[in-house]
Amino acid sequence: MTRAPSKTSHSLVNRLLIAQVVPLTVFAIVLLGVGAWTAHRVVERTSDRLLAGAMQTILQSVSLDDQGVTVDVAPWSLALLDTPERDAVFYGIREGDRMVTGYHELPTLKTANTERPVFANLTVRGVPVRMAQQTVMIPGRTAPVVVSVAQSLDSRRASLHELYGSLLLLPGLLVVLAALLIWPALQWGLNSLRRLVDELAARSSSSTTDFAPAAVTLAPRELTPVLTAFNALLAGLERSTSGMHRFAADASHQLRTPLAVMAANLDLLAASKRPWTRTEQRLLTDSQSAAASMTHLINQLLSTARADTAHSDATADLGRAVRKAYQVFADRHPLTPGALRLRLPLETVEVRGSQDLIVEQLLNLIDNGFRHGAAPVIVHVSNSPEGAAVTVWDHGEGVDYAVLPSLTERFFRSNPNRSTGSGLGLAIVEALSTAQSGQLRLASRGPGKGLAVRLSFSSPDASPST
The missing domain is CATH 3.30.450 (Beta-Lactamase)
Known part of the structure; x- marks a missing residue:
């Protein structure tokens, strides 16, 4: 991987050169x-x-x-x-x-x-x-x-x-020689700093968040106080991030039980033989819909917390993951014949990733297709020399091209007037793709043709991207 030049390093080198050469020139x-x-x-x-x-x-x-x-x-x-x-x-x-x-x-x-x-x-x-x-x-x-x-x-x-001429020759040679020697000396002195920069750059491009302290021995001794303060900042960020993840997970878990009880009670009321007035029936239906939306939102929040910390270098069968996602979605939602269609190759398609995480991605994409699009929703698995991929598309109204880059932002909804959806589905899918060294691409198929979402995966023998 080619490392881009650091402007900060160049500025530091220039300042050091000025600090050394200018006084020598004045002298x-x-x-x-x-x-x-x-x-x-x-x-x-x-x-x-x-x-x-x-x-x-x-x-x-x-x-x-x-x-x-x-x-x-x-x-x-x-x-x-x-x-x-x-x-x-x-x-x-x-x-x-x-x-x-x-x-x-x-x-x-x-x-x-x-x-x-x-x-x-x-x-x-x-x-x-x-x-x-x-x-x-x-x-x-x-x-x-x-x-x-x-x-x-x-x-x-x-x-x-x-x-x-004799007087000018000696100081001139002295300044030129000092300038020629200072540059390689500075480069040699900054080698350790470059190793630290490379190590931190590798972290930033990694698919996982690494809050481990930076190695103080990689930098010059003069930067030890800076690295110590930086490591303290990393520790604080780790505590803050972990606390937020724990809070989201704990809050979601704590809310799931009362919501499940509420939904079950509403279902029992709806199934009772008591005659309901039109107003009572409307209120009961609205309550069931609200409970279902809240349950979906909590599940999405749990998936979001899981996606933020997910990482997998395992190997999965992409076709098996698609069939499992189909079965899980069909168990949760009654489907009409042909509403959800699968197109799978005959051969086994192995990819780098966790089957559970891939299933979760597909469930979000399928749910997104039915919530914001229209049937039929098609799940297509492809395998080519460029790599394996699964594409999910619906036949809804589609999405404006200007909105596509924002669809993976958390809580973003292309149509705010619609009450369904939490705006987290595609954000979760993208986070899980990054965790598995994959890639997410969105494409609008045009007005009235729906949205196509493509998940690309790395081959099992490929080294994890950094």
Whole structure:
């Protein structure tokens, strides 16, 4: 039997996944943010130190001769700034307002001092650069010498991108790996819960009502309080259901005796030779009819209580059950010739079920045919490769197609204006069919052609349906 996916289980799995993956994802994002901030500071500090080193190299080449301040910028002076990205490098040396050498686009910063280099971001010839600048005082010269070195930001950006990629790879792999591992872990953890669901689903599809406690060991330990409460609910339902069944059976049994006495007394009065007035005769007839209806209703209530708890895996002869039902009904009700007809095969038809329960089903169907239909009522037994079945149909007015699905509901009557019938006959037949792993089907034969009721049975060698 294929088990339908449980929405509740899916919802639980989704919540567990969210509870595990979302915090891990948030942690990875925070880790990535902190790592990016740290990487940016490291790259900036490292690059600024290289820039300051190149500036110090140039600063050491500043000298003084007869012509004034001179600078000998050797090609290797800017080697510290040589990167695979081939950054643009600018330098400049000023003495006061006089440009000694370099690029005049490099401005003199107001914050420049002789103690340490100062840094600034600016644009030179349309290129964003980072500039280091420091001031030095040369003895014998009144104006300060300002040395500036600037480098484009390509190498810094490349280093940051490389670090960002490394930082993103580890948290990303961590989140993906956790998501991949959490799913099978959850599936493994829910296996026991699935076994419990399967066990309860098998109960719900069974033909009998099972109030046995669910096995607490089948579910995860965290669900033990839930299962304990569920088992307590099952016990309460069992007590309530058993109490209702006992009450219905006991009440019906207690009512049968006084009703039997009442019916017998009414029959004795009706058979007496006392002359009855027309009114007395009508009252006596009405009382006998009411007693008969009450007796029928009590028998139906007893059958209903029996059907609710019935279960049988026995084997029965379907033809023998039909003949016994015919005999019992004929003993209870006087029949005119041909009013009840049997169509039985010559061979024995064995089915899964109890003969007593099948007889009770047939008595309800035959009684239903005479009460709500018209003679002749035909009982036909068929046996085919698809299975054995018995069909009971009458020749009454029939039933509207819209009403057919409601006929098996308890106390439902297709014509409420009619006083006969309790509305329990077909409900009892359906309950007994379920108890014997059978199936009940109703079909209207059309206006004026009556109602056909088909009871299908399982073969004796078939396993009971669950």
